[in-house]
Amino acid sequence: MTEEVFYWQALNRALDAELAADDAVFVLGEDVGLYGGSYRVTEGLYAKYGEWRVRDTPISEGSFTGLGVGAALAGMRPVVEIMTINFSLLALDAIVNMAAKVPFMSGGQFPMPLVVRMPGGVAKQLAAQHSQRLEQMYMNVPGLRLAVPSTPQDAWWQLRQAIRSDEPIVLLEHELLYFSKGPLDVTAGAPPMHRAAVRRKGADLTLVAWSRMVDLSLRAAGRLAEQGIEVEVIDLRSLRPIDWDTCAESVQRTHNLLVVEEDSGFAGAGAEVVATLGERCFFDLDAPPRRLAAEELPIPYNRNLEAACIPTVSGIVQTVKEMLEGGENP
Amino acid sequence: MSRKPITMPALSDTMESGRLVSWLKQPGDPVKKGEAIAEVESDKAVLELEAFEDGVLAGPLAEPGSELPVGAVIGYLEDEKPESIPAGDPAVTKGEPAAEKKAKAPSPAAPPTGQTPSPAEPAASLREPALPPRLHDKTRKPGSGRPRISPYARALAAELGLDPATIAPGADGTIRSPQVVAALLHAPEPDLDAGPAWRLEPLTPMQKAVAGGMSATLHTPSFRVSARLPLAPLKAATHDRGFSLSLSLARACALAVSEHPRLNAAYTRQGLAMREQVDLGIAVDLPEGLVTPVVRDVARRTMEELQEEWKRLKQAALERRLQQKDYTGATFFLSNLGTFSVVQRFDAIVPLGAAAILAVGAEHDGAVEMTLTCDHRVVYGADAARFLQTLSEHLENPETILT
Numbered sequence: 001m002t003e004e005v006f007y008w009q010a011l012n013r014a015l016d017a018e019l020a021a022d023d024a025v026f027v028l029g030e031d032v033g034l035y036g037g038s039y040r041v042t043e044g045l046y047a048k049y050g051e052w053r054v055r056d057t058p059i060s061e062g063s064f065t066g067l068g069v070g071a072a073l074a075g076m077r078p079v080v081e082i083m084t085i086n087f088s089l090l091a092l093d094a095i096v097n098m099a100a101k102v103p104f105m106s107g108g109q110f111p112m113p114l115v116v117r118m119p120g121g122v123a124k125q126l127a128a129q130h131s132q133r134l135e136q137m138y139m140n141v142p143g144l145r146l147a148v149p150s151t152p153q154d155a156w157w158q159l160r161q162a163i164r165s166d167e168p169i170v171l172l173e174h175e176l177l178y179f180s181k182g183p184l185d186v187t188a189g190a191p192p193m194h195r196a197a198v199r200r201k202g203a204d205l206t207l208v209a210w211s212r213m214v215d216l217s218l219r220a221a222g223r224l225a226e227q228g229i230e231v232e233v234i235d236l237r238s239l240r241p242i243d244w245d246t247c248a249e250s251v252q253r254t255h256n257l258l259v260v261e262e263d264s265g266f267a268g269a270g271a272e273v274v275a276t277l278g279e280r281c282f283f284d285l286d287a288p289p290r291r292l293a294a295e296e297l298p299i300p301y302n303r304n305l306e307a308a309c310i311p312t313v314s315g316i317v318q319t320v321k322e323m324l325e326g327g328e329n330p
Numbered sequence: 331m332s333r334k335p336i337t338m339p340a341l342s343d344t345m346e347s348g349r350l351v352s353w354l355k356q357p358g359d360p361v362k363k364g365e366a367i368a369e370v371e372s373d374k375a376v377l378e379l380e381a382f383e384d385g386v387l388a389g390p391l392a393e394p395g396s397e398l399p400v401g402a403v404i405g406y407l408e409d410e411k412p413e414s415i416p417a418g419d420p421a422v423t424k425g426e427p428a429a430e431k432k433a434k435a436p437s438p439a440a441p442p443t444g445q446t447p448s449p450a451e452p453a454a455s456l457r458e459p460a461l462p463p464r465l466h467d468k469t470r471k472p473g474s475g476r477p478r479i480s481p482y483a484r485a486l487a488a489e490l491g492l493d494p495a496t497i498a499p500g501a502d503g504t505i506r507s508p509q510v511v512a513a514l515l516h517a518p519e520p521d522l523d524a525g526p527a528w529r530l531e532p533l534t535p536m537q538k539a540v541a542g543g544m545s546a547t548l549h550t551p552s553f554r555v556s557a558r559l560p561l562a563p564l565k566a567a568t569h570d571r572g573f574s575l576s577l578s579l580a581r582a583c584a585l586a587v588s589e590h591p592r593l594n595a596a597y598t599r600q601g602l603a604m605r606e607q608v609d610l611g612i613a614v615d616l617p618e619g620l621v622t623p624v625v626r627d628v629a630r631r632t633m634e635e636l637q638e639e640w641k642r643l644k645q646a647a648l649e650r651r652l653q654q655k656d657y658t659g660a661t662f663f664l665s666n667l668g669t670f671s672v673v674q675r676f677d678a679i680v681p682l683g684a685a686a687i688l689a690v691g692a693e694h695d696g697a698v699e700m701t702l703t704c705d706h707r708v709v710y711g712a713d714a715a716r717f718l719q720t721l722s723e724h725l726e727n728p729e730t731i732l733t
Binding site: 255282283284285286287 | 480481482483484485506507
């Protein structure tokens, strides 16, 4: 049965379902308890499951994420919420040095059923220190998985899959997606967590995006379709690992590849996509693969400058047309 | 002053001739030993031709684009002419020829030459002449060298058996898959510049129609079966009754076709289109070219009716008054070169929409060689043989034809 829900509601229901299903699951983070979460994701759970299973923590990302690692080692299934990815820099030691390494360094003796949820992305005038994307940082850590749901349905599926997985998983949400609405069918079967989704079929160009950029890409594809250009939009859903087969199959049909990313392009996720698909699909490419990415800048506070720093629908439209019409490449 | 010929080099073991792609220097340009003076395309790659000693490039130079045997003279190197070296800063004199060329052949990439440099950007205008002249040559001659080709376009061209050198690039000078597809759909053009001088004679609409119709048959897999058939009985009977021999032959064909309906079919992707009557196209030689008027329902109408229609069509063809309905929609074709006594036999091309065409040679000793060309998707060898067998029986008994 399908209903329209907010992205945060889908996450909330996923937590509720898993807390109910398994006593080992618990939630911890800043303001997740009494306050119900900065973006309402834990709303109502404190009342339902109590302060032991929905735990408020001090403002100390390093310690409570480390607590999560320890709890996972001890057989619990912790779900750590970090208020934004910007603050997760303080928890990197727990995530990168401990969570990602312990299963390997213990020869598999210690699984790491840890989920760390956090939103990233450019929101509305939160300024440079609260507008980072940083996805490439977590992508670059062997031993971690990084899921990037872009719809309520994926948020529901992927959070539940993450909680049930014995691997350490970062679930990267987006501040502007929490209050976006979409269909949710809690009875539908889930694809594998890392499987990319073709959100729109098209024969002329493969557009790869994830998280909030999927929505912009779909809007751009709609405009391009009015001009006779059919863009295939792929939502990666997972940045580590990446579902290369779905991407390569598409590029082999369209012969053109564009990656749209909200983060800066330099050494970013798009660079990885373009490099790997360039290797796999070299003889299928009809134009140099391109990335449409954010400016190489800390995001400015000024609203107009902020908007000018990241890809827009019209920017995507223009880039696709340049690529297909054989314009000069920058 | 000595003058030494520059020859087409052998750039590989197998190279017998090479194409001069472009000159990187102009006559009068000083060149240093080892400096690239031209680009030459071998059977394998485009390579630079280097000067074998210091000197000045001199003409006559071979035309860029021309294919020349290894060892052919393509230009000359002369001793440096003293008067060609003016006093002063050598960097300035180096820049001058490049600046001239720029004025002659500006490209969209070049900055506008007539514009006064803005005072804020003096560096750009000063830097420009200091660039080596060779770089100027490359950027200002969009036609020189090979166009870029995308990996997919290259792979596609290889798969289709197209030589990338024959593919016209897109507006930005790059060959992408649409250009490969366009090249595939359009037959390659001959390289006329390699031959003697020529002038262009535009195609008449009739020539265009024939060219288009024939090119459209390129995808028809065809085969031919020849037979020697008796003509003397039909000829005698036709002559007695004042019928046209071509029309009588057409009638004989139509009768045989109606006994072998496959010969009256047309191939479509969905299946064979089986037609209810035999409409016969007969090739007519005209001063302006070729036209095939179509006589309708040739198997069932009387010879008198057919003779009347054929007369009208022939007259209209000669007067060029044929309407489209008069020369389209044939289900079987006949081409008769029997009026040329030297013609032993020939074969014809099956036009689109028919399964076969019968080509008739000249009569020798009461018999004539006929070749049936067939669309093998519709008709098989034994079908063709059976048809010719039936046709032979009709020709031996002209009464069956002329009633």
